[in-house]
Amino acid sequence: MKKSLIGLSLCIVQILYAQNYSQYVNPFIGTGGHGHTFPGAIVPFGMVQLSPDTRIDGSWDGCSGYHYSDSVIYGFSHTHLNGTGVSDYGDIMLMPTMGNPSLDSKEYSSKFSHKNEKAAAGFYSVKLDKSNIHVRLTATKRVGYHEYTFNNTGNANIILDLNHRDKLLEGEVKIIDDKTIEVFRRSEAWATNQYVYARIEFSKPMKVSKKEVNGKQEAGLYTGTKLALAFSSHVNKGEKINIKVSLSPTGYEGAGKNMLAEGRSSDFEAIRKQAQAEWDKELAKIEVRSDDKDKLSVFYTALYHVFTQPNINMDVDGRYRGRDNKLHTANGFDYYTVFSLWDTFRGAHPLMTLIDRKRTADFINTFIRQYEQGGKLPVWELASHETECMIGYHAVSVIADAMAKGIQGFDYEKAFEASKNSAMLDIFGLNAYKQNYFISVDDEPESASKTVEYAYDDWCIAQMAKILGKKEDYQYFMKRSQSWKNLYNPQNGFIQARKNGNWYGPFDPREVNNNYTEGNSWHYSYSVQQDIPGLISAHGGKEKFEQFIDAIFAAPDKTTGREQADITGLMGQYAQGNEPSHHIAYLYNFVDKPEKTDTKIKYILDNFYKNTPDGLIGNEDCGQMSAWYILSSMGIYSITPGLPEWETTTPYFDEIKIHLEDGTTRTITKNTERAELKKLGFENVKPVKDFKYARLTASPVIAADRIFDFSTKVEIIPLHQDDKIYYMTMDENDANKRKTFIPYKGPFTITKTTQVMAYTERSGEKSSVTTASFNRRPNYWDINILSKVTPQYSxxxxxxxxxxxxxxxxxxxxxxxxxxxQNFEAVIDFQSPRQIKELSSTYLQDSKAWILMPKKVEYYASMNGKDYIHLKTIDNSIDPKDEKVQIKDFTTEILPTEARYLKVKAYYFGKLPEWHQGAGGDAYIFIDEISVK
Incomplete structure (x- = not known):
């Protein structure tokens, strides 16, 4: 009987995997618009992403190397990023040409037409018009397969350009024999020190016919930071040259082993079918039934995009390059790279906990090794390097979610240790956050976003502590998880930044500025996923919170402040094209209005995901944009990863079957009860015993004129009406005095430069201390700025x-x-004539941020404000290419001069030059203090 069951089970699995779900995949979805995807040949989670490159300039819409609007291909490289907002990869680029070889990308590139281009799961083909060459590509996990058909007789060339796309730090090409070469490429882009080794095997003998080398040129060895070679051979019309390229992060030996394991076949069609079969196997985990073929394409391409990364980043023998740049061996798990965690913790990783628990454990084992070898959990890891991009420490969300859902295969204690370590560092505002339970503008940029995201991550660590029975850790991190309360402004209901003890203002919730990460206050004012009931209570109950959710969809659909290309797919201020909004429509469930959730979700599914190149409303972001679609179309979404249940909506398709790793199948229809959906896949997860924890008392706001002439009134305002306030003041006469906090009874006046400190207390729980400084002006000058300040930098x-x-x-x-x-120009009125001996104005340069030193600064003096004499011109001495963030005082001594008015004029750099990533844009002048002696 057991044998019969096993045989039947295997038969079912074989039939399941034999179904051709890959037929619905359209790799061109997202290659247009701002999707930033690529159409090339890959297998699920593969190291190789073999795809054409139509962009070599690092442009934002060329982050993946390809954009559908382009008509020129520069070559076919073996690594690509899927839907990111920063450019990298494009390693080991090959390009076939005919005739006399050229190593100039303008010469070896070729026009192409989409009419002669095809892409499918695991396959890509195109005709290169320039030399009439047909290119076909496929791949295994670690080997890229090229087939070039030369439709004319003549001299065929294969161009290998190691300077393709990012900066080459170190390159090497070894000629093993006339059909085999080895390549090493160490490069710098987003990942600042990336290692790639490759073994390249040609199907026929090829000779080096042209080279560009600025290093060694020995027998069969070429090195340098400028390195390109052409390999040539005569071909007859219709002749094919096949090329296999194996990659390795560890060395030539690893590339050789990978080639032996995955590159022995010379049958291109067999490898293509194998790649398709791998896709069919993965895609079959979720079966969707629909009569609408476009919807099937959108769904299965979305699943394809989720399975595009993270990427296996170890050799077949388990060897990998760690975060310490040393070689290690993975035992019992697969080591991965490309963790866009700020994006993927929200939907992509929760989806994986449902359909790929084993790989989820592998991801976490990778996290643990990166902690052990690099000092902390990954934030945005790429090619064994931490890019420090985006915010939070969201690896803890992935870990907590896995633990809460009972996923095994990793060390829970070590994972908790690594998570706690990330939360206790003193980087990116965490030092202030740990002390004050919030980050202010004075402490750290993007302070509002960091505060609320750290708070959610701390809740995740608390859930781990609860599972492990660590009561004190649980209580500590649960208190930290309430830090959002310090930035919740009860007067307007928004998460608002604080500066110098007060609310940051003027406040516009639509403004995109440096207080938020890729968003504004609208987007982050719902980012309390760990405590939605607490947020509802802060708003005054369900009815008022429902109105607040309504308000984001009803708001004007234009942001203010800085232009932010990532904010797309606007419905009011809701932005489906960027991740902070992704859970908001599901919040209607918490105010007993699930029908509103259903309406919003269906609208997004219908309108923002299409079977076209511009079919994604925003960056794919390594699968998150697509994961949202997959989960939502199944009627589920994880608002709070770390909680083993889903929020629900009406399923989008007629029938969905989910095949779980335990061999069971869950079927979803539009009639499936929400209660059944809520625990889908996690029905057997048992609740963990809770511990009591302290409620956080929010810190008070201190309001006064930061700069005042003679006096200013100070008011201290609690964020909860029942809080008692205690305060003390310190001015220049109090430096050596011992002072204590006293009860606050009402506003008071200060006449000196003063520091005010205050805290609140409720039911015995004290808040952190708010500190604010108010400065009496050092002078009584007036200033008339004749230039127009950029509003968010005022x-x-x-x-x-x-x-x-x-x-x-x-x-x-x-x-x-x-x-x-524009140039900066201002006139200072000293109010009465005074003698001037020294002049100074201070500027900042951050070249990457478009902020450059002025070309020169001029100083003029006047007695009447009309007639000015030129005092001095100071030329800039700092190279605009210098990317170090630095400050320079343009200071000069002059002969004693009497004047009432001083004019300062700083000449801006102009348009950003070709070498700059923002070429053609206008540079900024950043100025702070003007001083006179």
Whole structure:
């Protein structure tokens, strides 16, 4: 009987995997618009992504190397990023040509037509018009297969250009024999020190016919930072040259082993069918039934995009390059790379906990090794390097979600240790966050977003602690998880940044500025996934919170402030094209209005996902945009990863079958009960015993004029009406005095530069101390700024330039004034004539952020404000290509001069030059303090 059951089970599996779900995959979805996907040949989670490159400039819409609007192919490289917002990869590029070989990309590139281009799961083909060459590509996990058909007789060339796309730090080509070469490429882009080794095997003998080398040129060995070679051979009309390229992160030996394991076949069609079969096997995990073929294409391409990464990043023998740049061996798990965790923790990883628990454990084992070898869990890891891109420490979300759902295969204790380590570091505002339970603008840029995302991550760590029975850790991190309360403004219901003890203002929830990450206050004011009931209570109950959800969809669909290309797919201020909005429509479930969730979700599914090149409303972001579609179409979404249940909506398809790793199948129809959907796949997860934890008391707001003439009124405002306030003040006369906090009874006046400290208390729980400094002006000058400040870089107004408070090198804290595309000009009125001996104005350069030193600064003096004499011109001495963030005082001594008015004129750099990533855009001038002696 057992044998019969096993045989029947295997038969079912074989039939299941034999179904051709890959037929619905359209790799061109997302290659247009702002999807940033690529159409090339890959297998699920493969190391090789063999795809054409139509962009070599690092442009935003060319992050994957390909954009559907282009008509020129520069070559076919073996690594690509799927839907990111920063450019990298494009390693080991090959390009076939005919005739005399050229190593100039403008010469060896070729026009192509989409009419002669095809893409499918595991396959890509195109005709290169310039030399009439048909190209076909397929792949295994670690080997890329090329088939070039030369339709004319003549000299065939294969161009290998190691300077393709990103910066080559070190290159090497070894000629093993006339059919085999080995290649090493160490490069710098987003990953600043990436290692790739390759073994390349030609199907026929090829000779080096042209080379560009600035290093060694020995027998069969070429090195340098400028390195390109052409390999040539005569071909007859219709002749094919097949090429196999194996990759390795560890060395030539690894590339050789990978070739032996996956590159022995010379049958291109067999490898193509094998790649298709691998896709069919993965895609069959979710069966969708629909009469609409476009919807099937959207769904299965979405699943294809989710399975495109993370990418296996070890050799067949388990060897990999760790975060310490040393070689290690993975025992009992697969080591991966490309973790876009700020994006994927929200949907892509929760989806994997449902349909791929084994690989989820492998991801977490990778995280643990990266902690052990690199000092912390990954944030946005690429090619064994931490890019430090985006915010939070969201690897903890993936870990907590897996633990909460009972996934085994990794060390829970070690995972908790690694998670706690990330939360206890003193980087990216965490030092202030740990002390104050929030981050202010004064502490760190993107302070509002970091506060709420750290708070969610801390809740995740608390859930791990609860599972492991660590009561004190649970209580500590649960208190930290309430930090959002310190940025919740009860007067308007928004998550609002705080600066110098007060709310940051003027406040516009639509404004995109340096207080939020790729978004604005609308997007982050719902980012309390760990405590939705608490957020509802803060708003005053379900009815008011429902109105607040309604409001984001009803708001004007234009943002203000800085232009942010990532914010797309706007429904009011809801932005489906960027991740912070992805859970918001599901919040209607918490106010007993599931029908509103259903309406919004269906609208998004219908309108923002299409079977066209521009069929994604925003960046794919390594599978997150597609994971949202997959989950939502099944009627589920994880608002709070770390909680073993789904939020629900009406399923989108007529029937969906999910095949789980335990061999069971779950069937979903439009009539499936929401209660059944809520625990889908996690029905047997048992609740863990809870511990009590302390409620966080929010810190008070201190409001007064930061800069005042003679006096200012100070008001201290609690964020909860029942809180008692205690405060103390310190001015320059109190430096050596011992002072204590006293009860606050009402507003008070200060007449000196003063520091005010305050905290609140409720039911015995004290808040952190809010500290604010208020400065009496060091002078009584007036300033008339004749240039137009960029609104989000206005500091505290015009007086910021003469208030004696200097901004530091981290300009994102908001102490600098920014002027774009114009010279800076201002006139200071000293109110009465005074003698001048020294003049100074201070500027900042951050070349990557378009902020460059002025070309020169001129100083003029006047007694009447009309007739000016030129005092001095100071030329800039800092190279605009210098990417170091730095401050320079344009200071000069002059002969004693009497004047009432001083004019300062700084000449902006102009248009950004060709070498700059923002070429053609207008540079900024950033200025802070103008001083006179």
């Amino acid at each position: 500091a505290t107004g015009s007086l910021a330039l003469i208030d004696g408070i200097r901004g530091d090198i981290n300009w994102r804290k908001g102490e600098w004034q920014g002027y774009q595309g």
